[in-house]
Amino acid sequence: GLAAAWSDTMNTERPSNVSFFDFIGGVQLLQGENTRTVMPVLLIGVCVSGAVGNLLVLLIFIRDFRNGKGSEVKALLASLASTDLVILLLCAPVRAITYYKQTWTLGSFVCSTTDWFQHSCVVAKTLILAFTTRAKHTLVPSNATGSLHNPTWIHGALAFIWIVSMMFPIPQMLFASMLPYGRDNICVSEMPACASDFMSLFYKIYPTATFVVPVIYTVAYYTKTLHTAVNHAPRPQHQSKVILVLLCLSGALGLMLLPEWGTFTWIRLGYSRPPVGLMMFAQVLLYACSSFSPVILMTMYDDVRQGLISIWFIGTCRSKKRVPRKKCPKTEGNGAEVGANAVTNAISPGNEKTFPDVEHFWTGRRNTHVEEDQDPVPWEREEKML
Structure with missing residues (x-):
């Protein structure tokens, strides 16, 4: 029923002068209350859990940089966590609202920019991981005291990544309409028939240049580097751990984004339309990828795991400090009165234990005072000798 409604909708609504016709910002005009409730709840759950994980990763990296334990690869991983956070907080809620409303209610501006913005962030994620292959992740030990080796290189790389990432998906914004x-x-998204030849070539180059080539290069690079680090590196244990983390991040990104890129390219090249269930599954995997990256970092990256433990201890210690403590009695003078009161309480009839020796000691000294004519410090009265 759901697939039939999807096919009928797309066939009846597709104009004759366009080469393809696709929904933007989530599949719309779906029939069935299950889809209307399950998809928003699933997307919100993925969004909340992933946002918390990426915020913790960002706090840990900021703490490392403030303590002088930063590196180039940590700067790029912090940028990756920031990109995942933006995807989860700005892109996923749009899809959740669309699935709940089953139509478009967010206005023309969001309609024109939502897919362009999401594609820009997804492309940026892939390129950031590709640029980690040039970062000094094997030469900086975890107990390093220096900060970034060349922050100018990092700034230039991130600027280049985001410029390329925002330029490639521009057709997503040009062809969007309400x-x-x-x-x-x-x-x-409606592509005119006059632009079909050029855009057909573009939609073959676009996924290849922004997804297929960077992912294959990154996975192959880290696979080879991991083999070299295990067998020939001077410190294979630490180097292999860092490289294994980056290899897992690249592999997870490639596998979890493959359905989204596959359905996107398949529709725009004019082939038969994929099932609606596959398209919904691909969108969920896209956001799950942003939620899975902090899990990999927290479980496999030693510096992130130690930072998470430190943040946990700091939070628990602060909560213990808020517990009210018993006030200590204030002492005035030489403290004999406090001792006498303590012994008096100890030997009171209500208490079982008595301390006669201690009682005699304090009783003999409880009312001690210095005679006025007796100076306890006689040398202070001596006149100063010239």
């Missing part, structure tokens, strides 16, 4: 559908609106 169409009326009865009393409601839908957000779709």
